[in-house]
Amino acid sequence: MSAENLHVGVIGATGAVGVELINVMFDRNFPVGELTLFASERSAGKTVETKFGTKTIALFSVEEAKQCDIVFLAVSGDFAKEYAPQIAEGALVIDNSSAFRLNDDVPLIVPEINGDLAKTAKLIANPNCTTAIAAVALWPLHQAFGLKKVIVSTYQAASGAGQPGMNELREGLAAGLEGKPVPAEVFAHPLAFNVIPHIDSFQDNGYTREEMKVTWETRKIFGAPDLPVSCTAVRIPTERTHSEAIVVETEKAVTPAAAREVLAKAKGVKLVDDPANNLYPMPLTATEQYDVEVGRIRSNLIFGDHGLELFVAGDQLLKGAALNAVQIAEASIAD
Amino acid sequence: MSAENLHVGVIGATGAVGVELINVMFDRNFPVGELTLFASERSAGKTVETKFGTKTIALFSVEEAKQCDIVFLAVSGDFAKEYAPQIAEGALVIDNSSAFRLNDDVPLIVPEINGDLAKTAKLIANPNCTTAIAAVALWPLHQAFGLKKVIVSTYQAASGAGQPGMNELREGLAAGLEGKPVPAEVFAHPLAFNVIPHIDSFQDNGYTREEMKVTWETRKIFGAPDLPVSCTAVRIPTERTHSEAIVVETEKAVTPAAAREVLAKAKGVKLVDDPANNLYPMPLTATEQYDVEVGRIRSNLIFGDHGLELFVAGDQLLKGAALNAVQIAEASIAD
Structure with missing residues (x-):
């Protein structure tokens, strides 16, 4: 993947983890070219202030999410189970839920330990916080x-x-x-x-x-x-x-x-x-x-x-x- | 020791543990005949409401404390080190501090475990809360x-x-x-x-x-x-x-x-x-x-x-x- 001007999607962008995801990408100069924040119908259309500017929440759809280079999932395991594999057909998916963590085909990564596994995967699980x-x-x-x-x-x-x-x-x-x-x-x-x-x-x-x-x-x-x-x-x-x-x-x-x-x-x-x-x-x-x-x-x-x-x-x-x-x-x- | 109408002293009666000591004695029908609450000059003379009625705090003295049958110490280890052995010449002393807990001559008692040791001692250590x-x-x-x-x-x-x-x-x-x-x-x-x-x-x-x-x-x-x-x-x-x-x-x-x-x-x-x-x-x-x-x-x-x-x-x-x-x-x- 090119390391410049990536199209990044965040699903669950208004939750506690989603907000921090956006902050951390900005603070670490992650090469975000375009940022799309997805949510359900309840939040879609709302605008939120982020370090990348004011953003309008987009209604989630698999087709839209697949257009991204990287998609962060900061939502429930049930949502991830249903949609992560589909989005991963088009984008690299990094899932914060427990849905795929123990799946043999999905790397579970703490970058200080096994970050190399991130280079080839299409779906990566983020571990439990503890x-x-x-x-x-x-x-x-x-x-x-x-x-x-x-x-x-x-x-x-x-x-x-x-x-x-x-x-x-x-x-x-x-x-x-x-x-x-x-x-x-x-x-x-x-x-x-x-x-x-x-x-x-x-x-x-x-x-x-x-x-x-x-x-x-x-x-x-x-x-x-x-x-x-x-x-x-x-x-x-x-x-x-x-x-x-x-x-x-x-x-x-x-x-x-x-x-x-x-x-x-x-x-x-x-x-x-x-x-x-x-x-x-x-x-x-x-x-x-x-x-x-x-x-x-x-x-x-x-x-x-x-x-x-x-x-x-x-x-x-x-x-x-x-x-x-x-x-x-x-x-x-x-x- | 007779099990009726005991003269009980509490040193540190206005602290968190002292207050509970008085409550617990009342709730468990401990045979209190006379209750003397001791404190330093700062609190002496004040009156406090207890389940045993209104009490005036007495100024602590070894001689007064020795007149009790049982004295509870709910004060610092330094105080206990200085006064507990002297009070124990006249009264059974139960010390809540850590001063004597590891002293070979002083039993350290959790009654469910080694309560029998309480029958013969003059100075008993109450263990650390944890x-x-x-x-x-x-x-x-x-x-x-x-x-x-x-x-x-x-x-x-x-x-x-x-x-x-x-x-x-x-x-x-x-x-x-x-x-x-x-x-x-x-x-x-x-x-x-x-x-x-x-x-x-x-x-x-x-x-x-x-x-x-x-x-x-x-x-x-x-x-x-x-x-x-x-x-x-x-x-x-x-x-x-x-x-x-x-x-x-x-x-x-x-x-x-x-x-x-x-x-x-x-x-x-x-x-x-x-x-x-x-x-x-x-x-x-x-x-x-x-x-x-x-x-x-x-x-x-x-x-x-x-x-x-x-x-x-x-x-x-x-x-x-x-x-x-x-x-x-x-x-x-x-x-």
């Missing part, structure tokens, strides 16, 4: 020390449920502060002042799909189909940026200093690990940043010198969604 | 299946920093909702809309003292000095009730059904584990409850049939502090 954020921190450690076990506990923001989730959190906090009932329409329970250990649907094995995505997708991205990965996925009352507490066992002996050296050089990672000065990964500092913050690196009390604990924080809407998608598009046109 | 909440869930599993490894990630509420912490969170949420700067005096960083992986001071090994308390105190309470326990302690923007994601490896094979059977019968535990009906432990339901909620019980993807994952939620001010202290007092006068 997975992508953990993966950029874990991949360099896996390469250097070999991961044997990975145990993740997540602290996931309302943004994982899109703009409606963020709105419900804010409404709930305002209501709760006044002693009024906290709404729960987007989330299964009121989120403000609460913690909900339930994201996506429950599976027969007692894990949620969100938790299993971390297992399934990490294995696929790493090309490590048997890697033991386990996750507890928890929604907490923050607005955006997911944090994760991660415990790993390694094949080779590892020290915190050796891990820091590896991570300091790793792409997509910002080492924030200076506890003496109260510096460690936090949503407060990781929000609206491209790099995933990694810190709290310490030898593990369980696995000794063959283990580490670490804490990561990454913007769910950026590395967890829009940034990674644009990076995939960049990889697809890289020389 | 530890106490995890311990009631883990002890029955340890007895039934033998714990080999315990990995904990916490979701700790502002109440762990007392009333000032809870106030700062509320002020921060109100400010943040209006786009104003969020204060950070009690916590190292703004807590509202944020996650802070830093509770108590950092140790040379990279863990915080809060994290090491979970290791040290669990080992002491369980009488298992070598049990591998590792924790990541994280402050989140909730008001009260701590949650914890826990991964265990067990000596014996274990199924989720067998674990549930054990936990359903365990004292201090409420089994809340019906994902199909969206029932699992949460601060929303565990707050102001005595029992620790335990759920999300599943076979572990890391340790197979010799491992479990679970999620717990317990009121930090109750089982994590005031309730456990009153239960210790009850155990001390039990037949």
Whole structure:
């Protein structure tokens, strides 16, 4: 594909991820020649302000979308399942949903890890947000020390449920502060002042799909189909940026200093690990940043010198969604 | 000690834990004959409304405190270090601080586990909140299946920093909702809309003292000095009730059904584990409850049939502090 003046389509352009997709393309000078924003009948015809100027939302049609060079899908898995293969007959499709992530014929890409796969594909899956954020921190450690076990506990923001989730959190906090009932329409329970250990649907094995995505997708991205990965996925009352507490066992002996050296050089990672000065990964500092913050690196009390604990924080809407998608598009046109 | 008409002293009676101590004694019909509330000069002379009637705060003195039968300390470790041994010459002292928890001569008690130790001691330590909440869930599993490894990630509420912490969170949420700067005096960083992986001071090994308390105190309470326990302690923007994601490896094979059977019968535990009906432990339901909620019980993807994952939620001010202290007092006068 030519790397200049691309015709880019965004489907779901008014959602939380869609808005960030457009921002990220602009900020990273992605070679957008023409930008078409698609939506359903409800939004078509409306105008929106973007960094590329005022845009009128086009009514989605497969034929129109196929005319683009690249189409980002920031919509539901059901929509993607129905339309992504058809659009991919004409355009490169980068799908943010989970619809095709585990499909053997569809690459699942975190560009820092397996970006080369973007050069030949017509349909590419963007990983689950929690997975992508953990993966950029874990991949360099896996390469250097070999991961044997990975145990993740997540602290996931309302943004994982899109703009409606963020709105419900804010409404709930305002209501709760006044002693009024906290709404729960987007989330299964009121989120403000609460913690909900339930994201996506429950599976027969007692894990949620969100938790299993971390297992399934990490294995696929790493090309490590048997890697033991386990996750507890928890929604907490923050607005955006997911944090994760991660415990790993390694094949080779590892020290915190050796891990820091590896991570300091790793792409997509910002080492924030200076506890003496109260510096460690936090949503407060990781929000609206491209790099995933990694810190709290310490030898593990369980696995000794063959283990580490670490804490990561990454913007769910950026590395967890829009940034990674644009990076995939960049990889697809890289020389 | 006679179990009737006890003279009970509370030092730190106006703090978040002190207030709950008085409530819990009343609610559980603890045999209070006389109640003396002690504080420093700043609060002495003030009157406070309690379930035992209007009380005037007395200025603390060792001599006065020694006249009590039982004295609860809900103050700092520094205060406890200086005065607890002196008060214990006359009264049974139950100390909520960390000052004596690891002292070989001082029992560290979770009554469901080692309440018998309360019968002969003069000074008893009340455990760290996170530890106490995890311990009631883990002890029955340890007895039934033998714990080999315990990995904990916490979701700790502002109440762990007392009333000032809870106030700062509320002020921060109100400010943040209006786009104003969020204060950070009690916590190292703004807590509202944020996650802070830093509770108590950092140790040379990279863990915080809060994290090491979970290791040290669990080992002491369980009488298992070598049990591998590792924790990541994280402050989140909730008001009260701590949650914890826990991964265990067990000596014996274990199924989720067998674990549930054990936990359903365990004292201090409420089994809340019906994902199909969206029932699992949460601060929303565990707050102001005595029992620790335990759920999300599943076979572990890391340790197979010799491992479990679970999620717990317990009121930090109750089982994590005031309730456990009153239960210790009850155990001390039990037949």
